[in-house]
Amino acid sequence: MTTILPRKDAVIVGLGWTGAILAHELTEDGLDVVAIERGPWRDTATDFNIGYAQDELRYGIRRDLFLQPAVEAMTMRNNTSQTALPMRDYGSFLPGNGVGGAGVHWNGHTWRFWDSDFQIADHLRDRYGATRIQDLQLQNWGVTGAEMEKSFDRFEYLAGISGRAGNINGRIQEGGNPFEDPRSRDYPLPPLQMTYAPTLFAEVTRSLNLHPFPTPAANLSKDYINPLGIAMGQCTMCGFCERFGCANYSKSSAQTTILPVLMKKKNFEVRTDSEVLHVDLDVSKNHARGVTYVNTSGEEFFQPADIVLLCAYGLHNVRLMMLSGIGEIYDPNTGEGTVGRNYCYQTNAGAQVFFDDKNFNPFVAAGALGQTVDDFNGDAFDHGPLDFVGGAGINCIPSNGRPIQTRPTPPGTPRWGSDWKKATVKSYKSTLGFSSQGSSYPTRGNYLDLDPTYTDRFGRPLLRFTFDFPDNDIRMSNWVSDRMEEIAKAFGGRQYTNTRRKKGWDSVPYQSTHNTGGAIMGTDPKTSAVNKYLQSWDVANVFVIGASAFAHNAGKNPTGTVGALAYHTADAIRQQYLRNPGQPLVSA
Amino acid sequence: MSRIVFSLTLAATALSAGLALAQAPDQADQIIRGRYQAILGDCAACHTAPEAKPLSGGLPLETPFGQIIPPNITPDKATGIGNWTEADFRSALKTGIGHDGKRLYPAMPYPAYTKMTDRDIGNLWSYLRTVDPVFNPVEANQLPFPFNIRLSMMGWNMLNFTLGEFQPDPSKSAEWNRGAYIVQGPGHCGTCHSPKTALGADETSEPLQGGSLQGWYAPNITGNSYVGIGSWSEEEIVRYLKTGTNGHTIASGPMAEAIQASTSLMTDADVHAIATYLKSTEGGPTQKPQPIPASDARMKVGAAIYHDTCSACHGGDGKGANQLFPALAGSSIVQQPSAETLTRLVLQGSQAVHTPEAKTTPAMPSLGWRLTDAQVAAVLTYVRNSWGNAAPSVGASDIGAQR
Numbered sequence: 001m002t003t004i005l006p007r008k009d010a011v012i013v014g015l016g017w018t019g020a021i022l023a024h025e026l027t028e029d030g031l032d033v034v035a036i037e038r039g040p041w042r043d044t045a046t047d048f049n050i051g052y053a054q055d056e057l058r059y060g061i062r063r064d065l066f067l068q069p070a071v072e073a074m075t076m077r078n079n080t081s082q083t084a085l086p087m088r089d090y091g092s093f094l095p096g097n098g099v100g101g102a103g104v105h106w107n108g109h110t111w112r113f114w115d116s117d118f119q120i121a122d123h124l125r126d127r128y129g130a131t132r133i134q135d136l137q138l139q140n141w142g143v144t145g146a147e148m149e150k151s152f153d154r155f156e157y158l159a160g161i162s163g164r165a166g167n168i169n170g171r172i173q174e175g176g177n178p179f180e181d182p183r184s185r186d187y188p189l190p191p192l193q194m195t196y197a198p199t200l201f202a203e204v205t206r207s208l209n210l211h212p213f214p215t216p217a218a219n220l221s222k223d224y225i226n227p228l229g230i231a232m233g234q235c236t237m238c239g240f241c242e243r244f245g246c247a248n249y250s251k252s253s254a255q256t257t258i259l260p261v262l263m264k265k266k267n268f269e270v271r272t273d274s275e276v277l278h279v280d281l282d283v284s285k286n287h288a289r290g291v292t293y294v295n296t297s298g299e300e301f302f303q304p305a306d307i308v309l310l311c312a313y314g315l316h317n318v319r320l321m322m323l324s325g326i327g328e329i330y331d332p333n334t335g336e337g338t339v340g341r342n343y344c345y346q347t348n349a350g351a352q353v354f355f356d357d358k359n360f361n362p363f364v365a366a367g368a369l370g371q372t373v374d375d376f377n378g379d380a381f382d383h384g385p386l387d388f389v390g391g392a393g394i395n396c397i398p399s400n401g402r403p404i405q406t407r408p409t410p411p412g413t414p415r416w417g418s419d420w421k422k423a424t425v426k427s428y429k430s431t432l433g434f435s436s437q438g439s440s441y442p443t444r445g446n447y448l449d450l451d452p453t454y455t456d457r458f459g460r461p462l463l464r465f466t467f468d469f470p471d472n473d474i475r476m477s478n479w480v481s482d483r484m485e486e487i488a489k490a491f492g493g494r495q496y497t498n499t500r501r502k503k504g505w506d507s508v509p510y511q512s513t514h515n516t517g518g519a520i521m522g523t524d525p526k527t528s529a530v531n532k533y534l535q536s537w538d539v540a541n542v543f544v545i546g547a548s549a550f551a552h553n554a555g556k557n558p559t560g561t562v563g564a565l566a567y568h569t570a571d572a573i574r575q576q577y578l579r580n581p582g583q584p585l586v587s588a
Numbered sequence: 589m590s591r592i593v594f595s596l597t598l599a600a601t602a603l604s605a606g607l608a609l610a611q612a613p614d615q616a617d618q619i620i621r622g623r624y625q626a627i628l629g630d631c632a633a634c635h636t637a638p639e640a641k642p643l644s645g646g647l648p649l650e651t652p653f654g655q656i657i658p659p660n661i662t663p664d665k666a667t668g669i670g671n672w673t674e675a676d677f678r679s680a681l682k683t684g685i686g687h688d689g690k691r692l693y694p695a696m697p698y699p700a701y702t703k704m705t706d707r708d709i710g711n712l713w714s715y716l717r718t719v720d721p722v723f724n725p726v727e728a729n730q731l732p733f734p735f736n737i738r739l740s741m742m743g744w745n746m747l748n749f750t751l752g753e754f755q756p757d758p759s760k761s762a763e764w765n766r767g768a769y770i771v772q773g774p775g776h777c778g779t780c781h782s783p784k785t786a787l788g789a790d791e792t793s794e795p796l797q798g799g800s801l802q803g804w805y806a807p808n809i810t811g812n813s814y815v816g817i818g819s820w821s822e823e824e825i826v827r828y829l830k831t832g833t834n835g836h837t838i839a840s841g842p843m844a845e846a847i848q849a850s851t852s853l854m855t856d857a858d859v860h861a862i863a864t865y866l867k868s869t870e871g872g873p874t875q876k877p878q879p880i881p882a883s884d885a886r887m888k889v890g891a892a893i894y895h896d897t898c899s900a901c902h903g904g905d906g907k908g909a910n911q912l913f914p915a916l917a918g919s920s921i922v923q924q925p926s927a928e929t930l931t932r933l934v935l936q937g938s939q940a941v942h943t944p945e946a947k948t949t950p951a952m953p954s955l956g957w958r959l960t961d962a963q964v965a966a967v968l969t970y971v972r973n974s975w976g977n978a979a980p981s982v983g984a985s986d987i988g989a990q991r
Contacts, residue, residue, distance in 0.1 A: 045937060045951030050900060051958040223909050231911035231948040236900045248900055249912055249950060260949050264942050 002292065002300045008034045011291050011305035013276045013320065016101020017559065018545040018566040019311035020254035021158075024228070024262050025570035026307075029578065032267045034303065036293050038071070038275040038312075039098030044255055048245030056404045060243045065105045067095040067313075071275075074315070075451045076507045078468040080332060086454050086462060092506065093513040094243070095313045099272060102313060102513060103253045103559070107242040107367030107399055108218030110161045110252075111556035112152045112564070114181050115145025116379045120552060123379065124389055133389060136472060137342060137442040139551045142523045142532035142586075145181040148564050151571070153184055155563030156216075159252035160224035160232050163187040163216035177213045177372070179380040192221045192235065197360045197432045198371040201396035204490045210373045215397055216560070217368030218252035228261045239400035241367025251367065271295075277458060279308050279324035279542060287582065288326075288542050294458070306581060307541050307573070310519075311566075314548035315448070318518035319463040322450050327519075327529050327538040330447050332466070338529040338537070340448040342517040343465070344553040347392070347438030347473040349501045351484045353493035354410050355430045362401030362429065370397030376480050377555045378439065388475040392438035392555040394484060401428070408433065411497055432491065436480045438501070440516070440553040443470045448518045468505050477501040514558050516550035521565075523586075531586040533572035534565060540584045545569050615714065622715025625708050628774040628858070629701070630850035633842070634658040644668075644722035648730065649695050650802050652788060655730035656695045664721035674713045681709050683751060684741065691741040693729070694748070699790065700776035703754035708774065748789035760868075763857075767865025770858060771796075775850075780806035780842060797871040798924055803990065804841040805928035807921050810869040814876055815920050817866060825863035829854070831946035837914045837921050838950070840938035841929065848941040873925075879978035880969060886981060890970025893963055897955060898971075906975040912950045917975035927968050927982045931990045934964050961987040 009031035012019045023033050042048075042065075058064050067090065075084035096102030116123045118141045124133050165186040166176025173186075191214030194202070202212040219235040226232065235250040249256050262268055276293045280302065290304035310317040321339045322329055328337035373394040374380055383389055400406055408431040413423040446468070450461035469477075481500045488496035522528025525537035534549050536542040545566050547558045576585050626632070635643045635658045646658035662668040669677070672687045680686035684698040692698060701709075729736055754773050756765040771777045782790040783799045791797075798808040798815070810816040817825060824834045829851035832839040839847050851859060880887055895904065902908050906917035916922050922930065932938075935956035940949050959967070961984040972979035 043951075045939060045953045049953040049955075051897065051953065051955055223912070225911065229945075229947045231946075231950070233901070233909045233912045238900065247953070249948075260942065261947050264947070 002302050004302045005304070007290075007304040007306075008032050009305065010034075010307040010309060011036065011303050012309045012311050013291060014038070014101060014310070014312035014316070015099045015254065015270050016096065016311065016313070017103040017254055017563055019101075019309070020258040020262060021155075021563065021566040022309050022311060022545060022570055023268055024258050025567070025574060027262070027265050027268045029574050030267065033269075034305075035268075035270045035311075036274050036276050036291065036303065037099055037270055037272045039067075039096075039272065041270070041272045042099045042104060042245065042255065044245070044247065044249060048247045050247040053245060053247035054238060054240040056240075056402050059105075060402060060405060063090070063094060063243065065096060065098065065243065065245060066090060067097040070457075071097070072316075072456055072462070073454070074463045074465060075454050076465040076467070078466070078505060079445060080466055084451055084464045084466070087507050091508040092511045093515055094510070095315065095513065099259070099270065100245075100254045104245050104255065105243050106218070106251075106253075106559060107397075107557075108251055109368045109397070109557035110156065110159065110163075110216045110218050110560040110563075112148075112180065112183070113145075113554050113556060113561045114179075114378055117141070117552070117554045118143050118145055118148065127379070128383060128389065132383075135443065136389070136470065137444055139342065139442075139520070139522050139527055141521050141551045142528070143521075143568070148568060149181070149184060151564035151567035152560065154567045155560060157188050158226055158228070158257050159218050159563070160189055160220050160226055160257070161187050161216050161218055161252070162189040162192050162214075162221035164191050164214050166213060175213060177374050178211050179374045179377065187216060189221045189224060192217055192219060192237075192366060192369045194371070195237075195361065195364050195369060195398065196358075197362070197398045198369070198396045200358075200432065200491070201434060202371045205371075205373050205394075205487060208487065208490055210375045212371045212373050215368050215370045215372045215395060217366065218559075219366035219368050220250050220252075226257055228258065230257055230260050232256050235366050235369075237364050237366050237369065239363050239365035239402065242399055274301075276320065277323070277460070279310075279320060279326060279539075281325060281539060285325060286539055288539050307543070307577075310542065310544045311546065314518065314546040315463060315515050317544050317546050317548040318448050319450070321519055321529065321536075321544065322463075323460055326536055326542055329449050332445050332447055335444065336526075338520075338525070338527065340518050341527070341529070342442035342520045342551055343446050343448045343467060344440035344442055344516045344550065345467065345469075345505070346512040346514040346553060347440050347469055347477045347501055348435060348512055349392075349438070349477050349481045349484070350433060350435040350499045351481075351488045351496060352408055352431055352433045353488050353491045353496045354408075354427060355432070355491075355493045357430075358432070359429045360398065360432060362398050362406060362431075365398055365400050367399045368397060369399070370395055372397075376483055386479065388472045388479065390439035390441055390473060390476045390555065392436035392477065392480040394434060394436050394480070394487070396432070396434040398433060410495060432493070434484070434487070436477065436484060437512075437555050437557070438473060438477045438480060439555040440473055441470060442517065442552050446470070465507075469501060469503055471503075474501060474503055514547070514553060516547040516553040516558060519544045519548035520551045521549040522551055525588045531584070533576075533585045534569045535572070535577070535585050537584070537588060541582055543569055543573065618711050618714040619718055622711035622713065625712040625774060626715055627850055627853045628770060629712070629776070630846055631661070632849050633845055635661050641720060641722045641724075643716070643719055644724045645726040651695055653735045654732050656693055657726050657728050657730060658696075659726045659728045660722060660724045661716060662719050662722045662724075663717055664723050667723050667725045668721060669716070670721060674710065677713045677716070678706070678709050684745060684749065691738040693731075693738075693741060694744065694789065697776040697779040699749050700773055700779060702749075702751055703769070703773035705753060744787060744789070748785070748787060761864070763861045763864050764868060766858065767861035767863070770862055771865055775862070777809065781809050794871055796866070796869055798926070800926060800928055802842065803928070803932055805924055805926040806843070807924045807929070808872045809866055810871040811867045812870060812872045812874060812920075814874055815872045815923055815925070817920060819918065819920065822860065822863040822867060825866060826856070826859050829859045829862065831943045832941045833911050833914075833946045835908075835910045835915065837919060838940045840933060840940075840952075844938070844941045848943065852943045876978045877980070879973040880981055882974075886966045886969045887973060889963070890966035890968070891974075893959065893967040894970050897959070898967065906971065906977075911946060911948060916971045917977065919977070922972055923977055923979040925980065927972070927979075927986065928990065930968050930971075931964065931982070931987055934959065934968065935987070935990060956991065961985070961991070
């Protein structure tokens, strides 16, 4: 039996970054808002207690803060000729769970995508011709960099990002990223104090005529009070960011930047440990009535609402749309349907340099404390003579020296035993790593849909991945790895390694939790699931907010752009949609 | 005789006729003023239980003599004070004798409220009549024999109670007098912050010099710069009362509740007046003892624990971080004669209150599960004797008693 609850103005699915931003913005307009969160309530003092927050076994290895496959698994295959099988455990990527979502356990790299990303199809076609990108399904996002600037700025000031501007209103700033789009003002906080490894990386790359700059970080370089009046503390560089909650109010998350204000509002409520099963549509299939969810006691509820905001992790947004019949599921054979289209990932590679005479003290670290070189990212360089498009940021961000997982050893070292122990002792402090974070461009054959065989505990089909690294991206990554090898040599260490990205995505080893696309934004309802305001083309009172909206993935971490899109959507709802509710903000 | 009755009736008729026209705004004014008196007196702190309807009865107060449950003071006739007259109410506040001559226990701070002016009490009464009546039977008196005999309060009053309205000191400023009135009268600060005699009365010779209650130590709030608030500027006192945080400390326990429900809602002028008055008061030890040397074994253990567990937030130098983590260096709270509050904070943790000016509500996590009694004692001894602090050491048995 389903209990029908009193109507709300808006129901939000998932209370992470985007859910918290939307909830705050809409409640400011007086809307009565409820958020429904699958996982538990999480708060700094009780859940990220300083006495156990840095428990690597609990959080790093056993992954206490993450989605477990018993709750929801996914199936994967590399191409349509294969049969997808369920992942028995999450490995390649680790979706979050609970209030704060993946924004609790992230490292804090906070990038802005560029105008050449938002208008990527036009940009690359104009510069290199249509044939260069004919194997890729690149699409414009429907917005421009200039249009998004205000929203990027709001997210960065909400989160107290530490960094150095590279371009303020068109004026290049010394020490910042010269390739970034113009920004209206500097970051709210100065860069973090650099540790030795990134300092050395900056020296070496500068000697190669590259342009290193401090990675923009959501680990705070100073005490900060954000525009909502919420105080955050200076990062202590404990080196427990990724996979961990922050005990010190030093890493930006919904908990540290929004919830203290949001939770006090009388027109806001969160229901935790409650999983939304689907969005309920009316008979016309173009209007949502609300959502149906189930709590941990198995009781089912129908929450009627005028607006439905899907703010879960991008992959879950896509699956919920499919399970609810919002839009048509993408078919790679015909190219028709939009939900599941343009799933992208991240094309990463790594390098390590082993020294005899250096001590990097790797345990003095923060998730985003480091230096980046963007000379080979996106379209910052001329691809004219090359056989690919896209690029990668090269990052030296030694985010931790944690005892279980951070054990660099040179090639040829046994995997266990006394020789391994000796090698880890020798290499622990004296190894420098850096990596490329490469773009991931869409192809016709990379997509998401519902698995025909496997179901979850409620009998709903699992999400199915069909993905492999496109040839373009492999060529890109290899070319960037060549550049990394030049950098590695210039360090002058004893030896270096260079791990290259190969074809054949494997869902087991951890790679990146930057799963993008599947409910992409765009200008054409035939090729995008949501319009430029992240409003469903098919069901006008449903908005789908998250990296699911990315029409491709750039060589950058997605959170900054996800946060900006959340503000962009919130503004559209507040300033346009509420005046004329139920209507499309863009006519198809 | 009949003539007198007649003229009184006339006068009453004239009055009630006028009430509908001219006096309604006055009455509204009175109610608004009364509501402010309820804020000054923080009635809700005791008389409203969490999640309950306002003033419908509170959570039990643990006194050294037993439990007292703050009664329902809504105008409900059956279970509240709906049958009371204004005179009953005035008498309860002024003398501790309520409706039907029933004697109150001084957990109801009538020894402070006796100092309130008739006008303030009248306004408060007007406001209380407007509160929603709630049916909620409360038996206030849960005390064991012989304390459950209300008449015994007659003797208590003879020994401990001084009747009488606040008398301004003409040699002081109006602001000082206003502050003294609030602190001694409606604000009843001494109810927590003054040490108690064996009979549970305020130790009138040591007002505001710190007292223990309900598992917390309400610190010295005199102008004493070692254990009191003398090292805080007037602005810092104001900021503390308005927001619960001022860089030196973050309110916890009953004071956090008092700030949320009372002082943060007071007018700026009243909070400044309180600060002016408190700064002028004196009391408690002014000479710091010699700190326990860093070479002491307890200090060495405490330093190790501090650097492992505490320094990430409170800083290696004990300076904390404004709004988020209270400073320990130079903190008078840390150097109180009693470590009761500190012990409680370490064992159980505490969360800052949400006020309009300080919204973050940062929290001290509970560490009782992690540290033994001896470790808590060592780390408290360390923070009480580092960075210029000096205060008596803390023993493991003190910690065990508070688990």
